Amino acid sequence: MEIADLAPRDAKRVRSELQAHLGELRDAGITQNLSESEVMTMVREEFGSPEDLGAMITKARGRFRTYLKKQARRLPLTLAAALVLALAIKATAFQAFRVTNDAASPRVPSCSRVLVNKLSRHPDVDDVVVFRVEHGYRVGIVVRTQADGRDIIVHRNGEPDTVLAGSQIVGKAIFLYSYAP
16 A cells, blocks of 8 residues: 555555455455465456556546545635625626515515516516615505606505605516415
């Protein structure tokens, strides 16, 4: 094992595998009534010289380590790129919102999540929208749009219909996930 230059744990495992295989070859030689020199010839044919075997083990180990090192170098860059992409998408295109009340039920029940397309700021009648208010965000259903297209009237259960300016609209809900009990 000294020829292969393995780590102690790897050397122990490889030594154990080689001993098992050599034992099988020795037992095969004994059952075939071969002499010790014939068994050694079988071993050389099977494994080659100890130097060649050590070189093959080292080469195989080196390839795997090289692969792991490359992956380890790429991982931080990949994670950083994924994070930047996710933040860019959230800031400009899509964002998830959690619905905490039944103001838009039964279409959007409490304890739901909605994925909002921020690029779609001109909703049609009967669309579910998320809009800004003084203290956060609200979900509502578009009941009517003004003729000029600037003002949108949104309905929420238990509240009077709200007239919103187009700038208050965050976007149109494109996906709803409800996990209400």
